[in-house]
Amino acid sequence: MGICTSKPSPNSHTSSPKSDSPQTKESSVKLPDASANGENPRDDKAEAENVKKSPFFPFYSPSPAHYFFSKKSPARSPANVSSNSTPKRFFRRPFPPPSPAKHIRAVLARRHGSVKPNEAAIPEGSEAEAATGLDKSFGFSKHFGNKYELGEEVGRGHFGYTCKATFKKGELKGQQAAVKVIPKSKMTTAIAIEDVRREVKILKALTGHNNLVKFHDAFEDHDNVYIVMELCEGGELLDRILARGGKYTEDDARTVMIQILNVVAFCHLQGVVHRDLKPENFLFSSKDEDSQLKAIDFGLSDFVKPDERLNDIVGSAYYVAPEVLHRSYATEADVWSVGVIAYILLCGSRPFWARTESGIFRAVLKADPSFDEPPWPSLSAEARDFVKRLLNKDPRKRMTAAQALSHPWLKNSNEVKVPLDILIFKLMKVYMRSSALRKAALRSLSKTLTLDELSYLKEQFALLEPNKNGTISLENIKTALMKNATDAMKEARIADFLASLNALQYRRMDFEEFCTATLSVHQLEALDRWEQHARCAYELFEKDGNRAIVIEELASELGLSPSVPVHAVLHDWIRHTDGKLSFLGFVKLLHGVSSRTVPKAQ
Structure with a gap:
């Protein structure tokens, strides 16, 4: 999506004369x-x-x-x-x-x-589609010229170009806007038409966030589609990185990351995954040093349900997440891209580099970013930990955007306001469907959480506005979501997802159980102190929850199908001395092994 405010450099090396702007959706394909x-x-x-x-x-x-x-x-x-x-x-x-x-x-x-x-x-x-006979009517207003005076071109990309425009009438008369012009002649496939339609739908649905470019309107005529947005005249984040000699100080990087994570967390709560986060797709609203940062270019974005996985390989090579290359991803892929941006901001180099696209992809899949070369040794341990946890190759172990805002590197800043995290509802859904034995194991693990780990959960619990007794119900969850809802949330059908939490309609949940339900075993496993967590939790489980159990009963607890050879699969889960869960069985139980994952474990 194009909202640039300076003409492209005449020295840019591009593949075509129409590929200069880094902000049109085709700059990432x-x-x-x-x-x-x-x-x-x-x-x-x-x-x-x-x-x-x-x-x-x-x-x-x-x-x-x-x-x-x-x-x-x-x-x-x-x-x-x-x-x-x-x-x-x-x-x-x-x-x-x-x-x-x-x-x-x-x-x-x-x-x-x-x-x-x-x-x-x-x-x-x-x-297989023909270029002729496509319906290129979008249902947008056809009177662009009545409301706007089109001005100079400020950027051009492979699929369209961006111009300044001036409001002719109304409350904004005389003010300027940015207009992305997409020629219909470029829309030669049904997919290309749908991309434009979805881009406008997402921009229209995502409203009200300070770090999101403001959408004004969309128009069309016989030749073009016109997408009108606020004009951001402060330039790209990329330009400011370059102007600072390639990197930011920790304090300045912290300010940028808070803004990026705020808007990313907002999009994810609404059920939208951006899929092309990079420094070129963040603009400053003005040239002031403390100007607000705005996310732009939703041309590759899509709606995603809480339990859905996408499989389109889209994005920009240096910022693409490993799971995108594996064709199974969701909102976590955006967080990886944020991690790449954070790495660049703090040290001035890319975490993954190669001469070719395939070389970059191999590095993303197999290599670990370096934290040994300058300036990393001179940066704070919190900053290094922050970036490492964003660049975890396992999306289940990666922090969410909301969790990143709770990280010790950021949370002491006055600018941080941790938003509601959709992850807690995903984890609650799994917890509600878990066996009594697994719930007991999770309860033991929750008692080992540190103050830092509890801090995020306390913030999330507070956002659900518990009653005076310190408990929440399904009504609290619905109210909290509706308070944050946009039309995008309705499109992603997050409300339907709440049906899986209907058990809370008839009872309440206190903070202790909330911690048990919403802790992420995979994320804890990514920490250096995981072994300590697991051992302490097992000791507590031995006292409170462990009991003698036969393999058939354990298989039933796990919901394994009759076709699974349970004695072969679960042999090591049970101690032969007393018939209780072994430490190995306890850890696997925490992960919620099911029929779907057991064959992989064999």
């Missing part, structure tokens, strides 16, 4: 499947030419991951770099056969209607 990217020696020359055209940040140092996954040294000549956008955001050449990535690229080409005569698309059932 469907990415080829990492597992399908074959390397071919005959492409070395073409790849080298592309590297020369890639606008690398001059202050970035290559990640050590490059040396693990690339046979050649990175090209780092200052003559080959530019500093105005994230590199390699377009795929400029066909992938060589026999790589399956060619198929993914063909799907991408059809998505944007860019199939050339010599690049035959691979038909995929109903996805």
